[in-house]
Structure formats: structure tokens, C-alpha cells
Amino acid sequence: MCREQALTLRYGLVGTGMMGIEHINNVAITPGAEIAALFDPSETSLSRAKEALGADADPQIFASSAELANAGLDAVIVASPNHTHRAVLEPLFDAGLNILCEKPIATTIDDSRWIVERAAKSPGIFWTAMEYRFMPPAAQFVRQVHELRAGNLQMLSIREHRFPFLVKVGDWNRFSANTGGTMVEKCCHFFDLMRLIVGSEAVRVYCSGAMDVNHLDERYNGRTPDILDNSYTTVDFANGVRAMLDLAMFADGAENQEEITAVGDRARLDCLIPTGDLVYSPRTGFRQPKAVERTHVEVDARALAAGHHHGATFYQHQKFYSALVGNGPVEVTATDGLMAVAIGTAAEISARERRVVTMDELGF
Numbered sequence: 001m002c003r004e005q006a007l008t009l010r011y012g013l014v015g016t017g018m019m020g021i022e023h024i025n026n027v028a029i030t031p032g033a034e035i036a037a038l039f040d041p042s043e044t045s046l047s048r049a050k051e052a053l054g055a056d057a058d059p060q061i062f063a064s065s066a067e068l069a070n071a072g073l074d075a076v077i078v079a080s081p082n083h084t085h086r087a088v089l090e091p092l093f094d095a096g097l098n099i100l101c102e103k104p105i106a107t108t109i110d111d112s113r114w115i116v117e118r119a120a121k122s123p124g125i126f127w128t129a130m131e132y133r134f135m136p137p138a139a140q141f142v143r144q145v146h147e148l149r150a151g152n153l154q155m156l157s158i159r160e161h162r163f164p165f166l167v168k169v170g171d172w173n174r175f176s177a178n179t180g181g182t183m184v185e186k187c188c189h190f191f192d193l194m195r196l197i198v199g200s201e202a203v204r205v206y207c208s209g210a211m212d213v214n215h216l217d218e219r220y221n222g223r224t225p226d227i228l229d230n231s232y233t234t235v236d237f238a239n240g241v242r243a244m245l246d247l248a249m250f251a252d253g254a255e256n257q258e259e260i261t262a263v264g265d266r267a268r269l270d271c272l273i274p275t276g277d278l279v280y281s282p283r284t285g286f287r288q289p290k291a292v293e294r295t296h297v298e299v300d301a302r303a304l305a306a307g308h309h310h311g312a313t314f315y316q317h318q319k320f321y322s323a324l325v326g327n328g329p330v331e332v333t334a335t336d337g338l339m340a341v342a343i344g345t346a347a348e349i350s351a352r353e354r355r356v357v358t359m360d361e362l363g364f
Contacts, residue, residue, distance in 0.1 A: 009324060010036035012073045014065050014088050015080030016049035017042075017169055019102055023077050024052045025306040026313045033321055035059060039068045040080070042169050066091035075124075075324055078102060081168070082185060083178045086111045089118070098124040100320050103131075104188045105337035107180035109345055109362060112338040119334035127320050127330050128337035131312035132189040132258075133196060134319070137297040138312075141260055141271035141278060145197055149280065151266030156197055156243040158190045159259040161251035164214040164229065174215060174225040176348070182228040182247075183207060183351065184344035190245050191235070191343035192336060197262065200239035201339070201364070206356045207233040207347035213250040233347050274310050339364075 011027060013020055013035050020040070027033050035053060037060040040046050046061065053059060062068040068076065069091040075098040080088050085106050092099055099119075105128055106112040119126035132138060145153060165173050165186075172178040179185035195201065209231025218225055233245040260271040270279040280293040303311030322328030342364055346357040 007032065009033050009074040009321070010072070012037035012039070012062075012068045012071060012076040013049070014039045014068065014076060014078045015084075015102070016040040016045040017079065017081075018166065020045070020049060020077075020079040021052045022307040022309070022313050023079055023317075024049060026303075026317045027077075028053075029302050029306060029314065030317045030321055032325075033317070037062060037068050037071050037073060039063070039065055045169055064091075065089075069095040069097060074098060075100065075320075077129075079129075081170075081172045081178060082107045082180055083172070086114060089115060093118040093122050093124075096123045098126075098324055100127045100129055101337070102129045103192075103337065104180055104184050104341045104344065105334065106341060107178070107184060109338070109342055112334075112341045116334040116338050125323055125330050126334045127323065128332045128334060128340075129316065130189060130192045130332045130336065130340070131309040131316055132193055133332065134312040134315040135258075135273055135310045136299050136315065137271050137273050137276045137278060137310070138193070138258075138260065139315075140297050141262070141269065142193075142197055144269060144278070144280075145262045145264075146199075148264070149267065150262050150264030150269045153198065153241055153262055153264050155261075155263040156194060156241060157246065157261045157263075158193065158244070159246040160186075160190065160257060161246075161248045161254040162257045163252035164249050165227065171220050174218065174220060174227060175223065176226050179227065180341065180344065181348040182249075183209070183231065183233070183347035184341055185227075186249075187231075187233070187245060187247060187347065188337075188340035188344045191347075192332070192340040193260070194235060194237075194243045194245075194343075195336070195339060198237045198239065198241045198243060200237040200241065202235050202343050202346070202359050203238050204236045204356055204358045205233065205343060205346035205350055207231055207350040208354075209233070209247070209347075209351040228348075228351060231347070231351060233350075235343060276310075 214229040215225040267282040299311040303314030
């Protein structure tokens with residue numbers, strides 16, 4: 001599809017919870033796009049979405065994604081709970097719509113493969129919403145790694161020290177059956193970043209993790225949450241690079257929620273979020289003076305105010321719009337979404353069975 005920028009594209013939104021509201025806020029500051037239709041079975045969530053859209057908005061409200069699929073929309077954003085994605089997407093694929101689907105694209109490898117197959121056959125574009133790629137400091141970090149500023153990449157580490165999982169409608173995110181598990185639900189972002197930065201595919205995964213602090217006293221209709229709240233994960237890639245993820249979901253007092261470090265044969269490069277700094281540390285030799293360079297990456301103030309991902313959702317929407325009007329590529333494909341789910345699934349198996357998991361066990 002190729003359209004003039006002046007023509008406003010009409011988006012539908014499936015799932016109007018916290019992430020759905022973030023999409024509403026960011027579409028509102030994306031020239032040429034508007035939210036024209038909503039579907040969510042929760043009246044409370046719908047009410048909040050209407051409030052976020054503003055008093056002048058008059059979105060169509062639908063009772064299912066199948067009804068919304070036939071509303072003459074230009075694109076649909078899927079931000080419903082993880083375990084609903086396949087069912088929500090089926091009528092959207094049937095209608096040939098353009099789709100931006102929140103991560104993880106599904107909770108299982110089988111459902112993710114089904115989405116890849118349907119996306120390949122669809123006339124519309126499919127974009128997996130991996131917001132972390134589009135955080136300006138992270139995007140600049142990736143560019144510099146690919147430009148070999150640190151030399152040939154040997155090691156990559158990602159640390160996320162953050163707050164616990166937030167409360168969601170129906171408490172769906174407290175159970176691995178609904179989320180795919182923490183290593184899929186939360187950490188697919190980081191496994192996607194690893195693939196993007198390393199430029200290779202994972203071959204083996206080892207994860208040590210547990211639920212040690214959060215949710216221990218919570219009960220939902222007699223059920224106890226089963227989601228990990230901390231882990232260390234090591235991923236070996238086919239090109240020989242090793243990557244590591246350090247996750248703690250009870251460390252909300254940390255200055256930086258994300259710290260990404262690439263170590264090459266010539267230097268180390270760090271990315272700090274939300275402080276927004278890149279730190280370049282070239283090798284100087286034993287007992288020689290350090291030569292550290294620190295730069296700050298600015299983020300549009302409107303983008304920061306419109307969401308909780310350091311402006312990433314705003315920048316992602318600009319690129320999604322460009323892809324819709326034929327002015328740019330799809331930067332995060334359904335296959336990217338599948339591979340992030342696959343590594344996360346391997347990590348979940350590894351943590352629970354306390355063993356190394358090879359990706360060929362899972363068919364990769």
C-alpha cells in the first residue's frame with residue numbers, strides 16, 4: 001500500500017489495557033494516523049481507552065476482532081493478553097489486514113509458527129512490536145556495535161533490574177499458561193535484541209531462575225502464581241558470540257532499569273537506560289590511563305511522556321506508519337517474533353529442568 005502522508009490512516013486497537021493505552025497515546029502524536037475502532041471484552045478497559053482518546057474522539061466499538069476486521073480499517077494493533085493472540089489474529093489475517101502485534105506474538109512455539117505461516121500468506125504487512133529496539137539509546141548502541149566501534153563482538157550482556165509485574169485485568173499475567181512464562185513474556189524483548197545485535201541465531205540456552213520474592217503470598221481462586229522473578233540466562237550463538245541476560249524484578253530502586261554491554265576485541269560499549277548515556281571504553285593496556293568517552297542520547301519529550309518504554313513506542317509507530325505507506329521496510333517480522341519466543345521457551349525449559357537446552361531440540 002502506498003499513500004500520501006496527508007491521508008490519515010485508520011487503525012483498530014484490540015486490547016485496551018495498559019499497553020493499549022500506550023499505543024493510543026503514541027498514535028495520537030503520529031502524523032497521519034488515528035485510532036478509529038476498539039475491541040476489548042473489559043468495559044473498564046474500554047472506558048479508560050475512550051478517556052485516553054479524548055472527548056472529541058468517537059471510535060467504533062466492536063464485540064470481537066472478527067467484527068472489527070470488517071470495519072474498513074487500514075491497520076490493526078493487537079495488544080490483548082498473550083494467550084489470546086492467535087484467536088484474535090485469525091480473522092485479521094482472513095481479512096488481509098496490516099497488523100502490528102504486541103510481543104510475544106504467542107505463548108507457544110506452535111502458535112508462533114502458525115502466525116509466521118499466516119503472515120507470509122497475507123497481503124497485509126505484519127510487524128512484531130518489539131519496542132526495545134526503538135529506544136533511541138539502544139538503537140544508537142546497536143548501530144555502533146554494527147559499525148565495529150568496539151571491534152569484533154565477542155560478548156554481549158543485558159541487565160534488566162526493575163519493578164515486579166504490574167496488575168493486569170483478570171490477573172492473567174500471574175500464570176505461565178497465559179504468558180508463556182517470564183522468559184517469554186518479559187525477556188523476549190532481550191532475546192530479540194541479542195539476535196539483532198549479534199547477527200546470528202541461538203544454538204543453546206542455559207537459564208537459572210526462580211520465583212524468590214514477588215507474588216509468593218498471592219492467590220487467585222486458590223491458584224498460586226508460577227512466574228519467575230529473577231534469572232541468569234546464557235545464550236550461545238552460532239557465530240561464537242556469547243550473550244547473557246541478568247533479570248531481577250525486585251530491583252526497582254536501580255538508577256538504570258536496563259544496562260547493555262558489548263565487549264569487542266578493541267573496546268567495551270555500554271548503553272544505560274533511562275539515563276540515556278552511551279559509554280565507550282577502548283582498551284588502553286595494563287596500568288595505562290583510561291580513555292572513557294560518555295555521550296548522551298536525546299529522546300523526544302513527547303515520546304517520553306506518551307509511554308513507559310523510554311520513547312520507543314513513539315519511534316516504532318513512526319516506522320510502522322512508514323511501512324504502511326510504502327516508505328520503509330517492516331523492521332521486525334513475524335519470524336523475529338517467533339525466534340524471540342523460541343529462545344524464551346528454551347530458557348523456561350532450562351530453568352525448570354535445570355539443564356542446558358539446545359535449540360535443535362525445539363526444531364531450530
